[in-house]
Amino acid sequence: MSTSGDGFLRDIWYFAVPSSALKPGEVMAKTLLGEPVVLARQADGKPYALRDICPHRGIPLSDGRMVGDEVECCYHGWRFNCEGTCTLIPSITTEQDFDSTRIKVRNYPLIERHGGLWIFMGRPDAKNTTAGLPAPGLPEIPDFADKPNISVSMDFPCHIDHAVIGLMDPAHGPYVHKSIFWRDEKSMHDKAKDFGPSPFGFAMKRHPPSKNAAAYKILGGGIFTEIRFRLPGVRVEHIEAGRYHLCNLTCVTPIGPMQTEVHHMVYWTMPWLTPLKPLLVPFVKRFLGQDRDVVVKQQRGLAFNPQLMLINDSDIQAKWYFRLKKSYDAWRKDGGDFDNPVRDTVLRWRS
DSSP states (O other): OOBOTTOOBOSEEEEEEEGGGSOTTOEEEEEETTEEEEEEEOTTSOEEEEESSOTTTOOOGGGSEEETTEEEOTTTOOEEOTTSBEEEOTTOOTTSOOOGGGOBOOEEOEEEETTEEEEEEOOTTSOOOOTTOOOOOOOOOOTTOSSOSEEEEEEESSOHHHHHHHHHOSSSHHHHOOSTTSOOGGGOOEEEEEEEEETTEEEEEEEOOOTTOGGGGGGOSSEEEEEEEETTTEEEEEEEETTEEEEEEEEEEEEETTEEEEEEEEEEOOGGGGGGHHHHHHHHHHHHHHHHHHHHHHHHHHTTOOOOOOOTTTTHHHHHHHHHHHHHHHHHHHOSSOOOOOOOEEEEEEO
16 A cells, blocks of 8 residues: 555655755755655765664764765764665774675665655655656656746645645635735635646646736736646646746645645746745745644644535545545555546636
8 A cells, every 4th residue: 555544645756855955965854754864965966865764773864974975874983875775884893794785774766856856755664666666756847947946845734635635725715815916805706617637636727817816917918827736745837928937836745644844836937037036935935824824723623533524616626635545545556557536627616
């Protein structure tokens, strides 16, 4: 199975950290899906990830340092290369016949793309490898989206499921995101959007943005947007404004059962937006912070384990998310073709 009792999908790629968070010659401690991970970057810029526990005496490897391109444990100087192989045990004498390379720590496949580090989180009882595994790869985003113009990360004190369905919720905007740049209760009106399946997820098909979404107007005229969601918790919004493009990439990553990180990156080709970056960054932080604040409030009610009521059509995307997770479980267990439960349809709601 690709999930366990924590409800986290396994055998899939997660966004770990923005690329800018890890410099050459540095190590970083990170907990992902409840597992201790140490991220390291070699002198040539290549990153890698290992289980953050030294097999000798259990101290975190992240408390050590980089020596050359290897991680050195701060306790006894054991060193591990990018594959997790122990290359040196200083306490062994020249007379002692001991092959340190027999000792290994778990290595996590790591890819750097779109200005972030993506980590493959396999099952805890299995070796983390993508060899022969038909797992979904990284999300497809436009070619221009290499290095983000804006990158914001924020902690959400909730399970990943509540963070994901909260961020994809189409009806909360007028109540949660109160702003002169966004819609409010007075501007609410009927919406009808075309949806359909996409790789390991679903898409709101290309359409003009809603008239009461004032934030889009800064991009000019002739605007079209497409929004795609894919497991485990990745949302891509591609906006076209004439010959210019803007992309919002949102990645939701579980740290533990009740701690989730949301990473939001914005990429654009509009030259006039770059001077506005000092104004746009606080807006992005405020917008994401409003989603976080409502999740904090939600936890007070969820503490009593209520039965949740999801309604059509505004909550269909949340229902799809849970069905997609179930289909992913079945696919990883039984093999064959992935059964995407989403079908072409029109969803209607007011916002």
